[in-house]
Amino acid sequence: MRIVFKTSYDSDIDLHEHWRRRAKYAVLVGIMALLPFLVGEYYLAEAANTLIWALAGMGLMIAVGHTGQVSLGHAAFLAIGAYTDAALMNVGVPFWIAFPAAGLMAGVFGAIIAIPAVRMSGIYLAIATLAVFVIVEELVIMLEPITGGVGGIMAPSITAFGISFDRYGALGNFYWLILAVVVLVTWGYANLMRSPTGRSFLAVRDSEVSARALGINVTRTKALAFGLSSGVTGLAGALMGHYIGFFNYELFSIFISINLLLVVTIGGLGFIQGAFLGAILITGMPQVIAILRDSLNANFGINIGAVPGLDTMLFSVILILFIIFEPTGLYGRWLKIRTWFEIFPLARRDMFRRHKTYLKTERMK
Amino acid sequence: MEVIQLIIGGLANGCIYGLVALGFVMIYKSSEGVNFAQGDMMMLGAFIALGLGNADELGLPFWLAVPLAIAIMFGVGWGVERVVVRKLFGQPQFALVILTIALGFVFRFVAGSIWGYSPLVLETPFAGRNLGGGGLVISLADLVAIVVTLVLTLVLWLFFARTKVGLAAQAASQNQMAAYIVGVPVMRINSLTWGLAGAVATVAGVLYATRGAIDPNIGLLGIKAFAAAVIGGLGSLPGALIGGLIIGVVEPLAGRYIPGELSKMSPYIIMLVVLVTRPGGLFAQMHAKKV
Numbered sequence: 001m002r003i004v005f006k007t008s009y010d011s012d013i014d015l016h017e018h019w020r021r022r023a024k025y026a027v028l029v030g031i032m033a034l035l036p037f038l039v040g041e042y043y044l045a046e047a048a049n050t051l052i053w054a055l056a057g058m059g060l061m062i063a064v065g066h067t068g069q070v071s072l073g074h075a076a077f078l079a080i081g082a083y084t085d086a087a088l089m090n091v092g093v094p095f096w097i098a099f100p101a102a103g104l105m106a107g108v109f110g111a112i113i114a115i116p117a118v119r120m121s122g123i124y125l126a127i128a129t130l131a132v133f134v135i136v137e138e139l140v141i142m143l144e145p146i147t148g149g150v151g152g153i154m155a156p157s158i159t160a161f162g163i164s165f166d167r168y169g170a171l172g173n174f175y176w177l178i179l180a181v182v183v184l185v186t187w188g189y190a191n192l193m194r195s196p197t198g199r200s201f202l203a204v205r206d207s208e209v210s211a212r213a214l215g216i217n218v219t220r221t222k223a224l225a226f227g228l229s230s231g232v233t234g235l236a237g238a239l240m241g242h243y244i245g246f247f248n249y250e251l252f253s254i255f256i257s258i259n260l261l262l263v264v265t266i267g268g269l270g271f272i273q274g275a276f277l278g279a280i281l282i283t284g285m286p287q288v289i290a291i292l293r294d295s296l297n298a299n300f301g302i303n304i305g306a307v308p309g310l311d312t313m314l315f316s317v318i319l320i321l322f323i324i325f326e327p328t329g330l331y332g333r334w335l336k337i338r339t340w341f342e343i344f345p346l347a348r349r350d351m352f353r354r355h356k357t358y359l360k361t362e363r364m365k
Numbered sequence: 366m367e368v369i370q371l372i373i374g375g376l377a378n379g380c381i382y383g384l385v386a387l388g389f390v391m392i393y394k395s396s397e398g399v400n401f402a403q404g405d406m407m408m409l410g411a412f413i414a415l416g417l418g419n420a421d422e423l424g425l426p427f428w429l430a431v432p433l434a435i436a437i438m439f440g441v442g443w444g445v446e447r448v449v450v451r452k453l454f455g456q457p458q459f460a461l462v463i464l465t466i467a468l469g470f471v472f473r474f475v476a477g478s479i480w481g482y483s484p485l486v487l488e489t490p491f492a493g494r495n496l497g498g499g500g501l502v503i504s505l506a507d508l509v510a511i512v513v514t515l516v517l518t519l520v521l522w523l524f525f526a527r528t529k530v531g532l533a534a535q536a537a538s539q540n541q542m543a544a545y546i547v548g549v550p551v552m553r554i555n556s557l558t559w560g561l562a563g564a565v566a567t568v569a570g571v572l573y574a575t576r577g578a579i580d581p582n583i584g585l586l587g588i589k590a591f592a593a594a595v596i597g598g599l600g601s602l603p604g605a606l607i608g609g610l611i612i613g614v615v616e617p618l619a620g621r622y623i624p625g626e627l628s629k630m631s632p633y634i635i636m637l638v639v640l641v642t643r644p645g646g647l648f649a650q651m652h653a654k655k656v
Binding site for chain 1: 449452453456458460462467468470471473474588591592595599625627629630633634637641
């Protein structure tokens with residue numbers, strides 16, 4: 001068991017409570033940075049994909065995990081980010097302007113939606129975002145001169161300051177670019193969560209009534225959180241556009257929104273680390289299924305490849321199991337395991353028992 | 366004439382949206398949760414009726430196959446509540462939203478692996494029969510859809526407003542703990558409502574199938590039905606029906622008079638407008654939360 005000795009009030013809000021934890025993250029980032037030298041092209045591309053999903057997951061995590069606003073339409077913000085970035089670059093705007101612009105566009109759009117939407121409580125917001133998603137999808141088809149309509153649009157290869165970040169030509173550079181964005185966003189996110197703004201997000205999530213009583217402007221906080229959330233998702237969308245190369249509106253289907261929800265729920269709601277764990281699961285699962293499928297086919301002659309929709313089915317079952325048995329997600333489970341080891345002989349099963357809660361209506365009639 | 370024709374078709378369509386929306390509202394009324402799998406339950410109900418009734422499947426007569434399908438789906442709804450949803454008892458609404466989305470995918474997979482993904486047609490006694498008069502053509506299927514929906518809504522409304530069980534269900538949704546204290550078997554009520562939602566979904570599915578082919582993806586209609594429930598105000602049964610009718614009528618009219626993509630957006634635009642102007646829906650039941 002490690003005892004943390006605090007010598008100043010500042011250490012209460014430190015990002016890492018102990019230097020060893022900070023060192024662990026430094027090592028992790030170091031390994032991630034060295035990845036292009038360690039693995040082949042295929043796995044590097046997969047790693048890049050995972051990082052993009054983690055970025056999008058972090059975006060959704062701000063809304064769902066930290067402010068308690070469920071969004072079923074985050075694919076819309078991915079789309080806005082991707083199309084803004086690609087369309088701007090296609091008219092010759094350099095990447096280092098187009099990329100932030102994509103985030104800004106998605107963020108502003110999200111905040112504008114959020115202002116009326118935050119008047120609605122939980123479930124209504126989820127529905128409104130779903131409607132927004134459908135509307136954005138149709139808008140993409142309508143705005144054909146900008147978005148390429150049904151035909152699709154090409155995300156040009158990135159060149160900034162004379163260095164090529166092409167998805168295929170210079171995968172290593174492209175990977176480092178994504179890694180840099182992800183690290184920066186994560187760092188900003190973690191710091192945001194220990195600032196008054198971040199704390200007010202948590203307060204709004206846990207009880208709107210109490211938050212209001214403490215003097216927090218709930219509407220502004222929710223709109224800000226939703227705007228930030230969609231902005232980060234927009235950045236991820238821009239990167240996803242470059243990763244895919246050529247895309248149309250079908251890339252951003254309702255299933256992407258649901259996969260994103262999967263990322264944050266399975267990863268662990270309310271933990272930044274959860275977005276990463278969820279992203280690893282969601283990008284890793286198809287690989288595992290493919291390997292399993294091949295080995296089953298080769299060794300036992302069972303051809304599960306013939307069953308369509310099996311992947312989605314497996315995802316759904318995993319999701320159901322997680323919601324029922326481990327609502328805190330992978331990261332929550334990891335925290336439990338870690339605590340068990342840290343206080344080794346003293347851990348008891350009831351330490352993490354869930355409180356029994358009773359539901360009260362939001363309708364007062 | 367053309368407009369009236371469009372409106373009649375739209376009303377019949379709207380009735381189906383309304384029926385699916387009724388399922389949402391029932392579950393919302395009794396457990397304050399939203400069942401995003403309602404559209405997929407409708408799909409599954411239609412497929413079960415098809416599996417029982419069609420000549421090349423089990424070949425039961427239509428009037429036997431449909432009640433049987435309704436009974437089976439009642440069981441499915443009941444079972445889903447008992448096995449899965451009950452585990453989330455007292456958890457935030459959000460958990461149920463994600464759970465039911467996942468359940469919807471499971472239903473879709475089940476239907477897809479049994480009946481395949483290509484469109485199938487349910488054999489019904491009123492296929493292709495029309496009633497004419499005054500330049501209008503009303504298909505029998507449309508008429509059946511409208512009548513059945515009206516009757517079912519009335520029955521369900523009476524159930525929730527007049528019977529002891531219905532009132533108990535409302536009490537359970539408003540305050541679970543208080544309902545427990547006054548002796549309402551909250552868990553059993555929830556199971557019952559889920560079963561009823563399954564049964565209503567089957568009726569909607571069969572009505573949908575009488576008017577066209579079905580495939581495992583028709584459950585996506587649930588999203589539109591959802592818009593209907595929201596327009597009416599979640600928690601109001603007549604509201605759900607009216608919301609469904611509004612969407613059903615607006616859709617074909619918009620398709621006729623408004624260009625392309627904009628008409629597809631119309632249900633959602635209506636919903637957003639309602640949500641922004643009246644956050645609780647047209648028949649709002651929501652009031653500011655007090656401490």
